[in-house]
Amino acid sequence: MLAAFTLLIVFGFLPALFGYIANVRGSLEKCTWYYQQTQAVKGWTVNEYSLAAFFTSTTLLYAAGSLTLIGMKLNLMSGLGLLLLSCLTALAYLCCYWKIPVIVAKYGGPLKALLGAVAIGVATLSKIYSDAGIAELTGLSPQDLPGAQLLLTFLLTPTIWFLGLSLSLGYLSLPVIAILFLRSVYRDFRKKKDGEKNGSNLRDVAALVAVFFSVIILLSLTEKIASKDFYEPRLKQAIVFASFHLPTSYCGLTDTKGVQVVPMSDDRAAIAIPHEKLGYTFELIDCKPKNKGSDEVNAILEKTNSIQK
Known part of the structure; x- marks a missing residue:
């Protein structure tokens, strides 16, 4: 499939692209139009750049999905990378849409206190779940595996953050989607009432799609991570790496x-x-390791002394 895709790019897409570029360069009107669009892009706000990034990543995700229809499947890491890219760009656009940086700057003190309390709670849960995981997966006492305790606590801390944020966004998405939908309908109604013909609800619709996309992707990843078939072998490998x-x-x-x-x-x-x-x-x-006798130890010491001399 990779060979077929490469041939399609080399003999299909690239010749068409080079031909279009040559056509544009030979037309003064098209060159002028592209120049004007480039200048317009340079004047974009952060909100518009984040919207363009979300649109581009979503288009790539759909393009990759369409390739599976013709039998050209992406590998696991590529598919996961596209999902994460779409999710991150969606969240970035929502941060700009809702002006989250402004809110954080305005209420920085209370938010830091809340974040500190949550961080302490997450660290405590990480220690609890690391001990429980060792006992469940190995049948051994966690105190007998201090290295595994430390590593699992380290690994579970960002995992709990991710799962907590994903579930929180999942619950919040229901009222947020309703608010965005009603807001878009209300703005549409006001524009029609005021006689505005050139108004656009693109940003509201994009925010609605971004919420839907980010929540679906995050909850899908959460379901995958929380499944026993996924975490059990990986945690066991971490335990063996840390203590055995x-x-x-x-x-x-x-x-x-x-x-x-x-x-x-x-x-x-x-x-x-x-x-x-x-x-x-x-x-x-x-397990009772065999202890060396005094004669064996003396032989080792004499050999060491001879080497040092």
């Missing part, structure tokens, strides 16, 4: 590629075994 560092030979077992061990108290250890679907499975085993 020793080979199986540490406990006198046969060395096995990918299998890692973490020692615990009372002559015990936990072993992480790779699993195709679950990422890892965990087992608690007896």
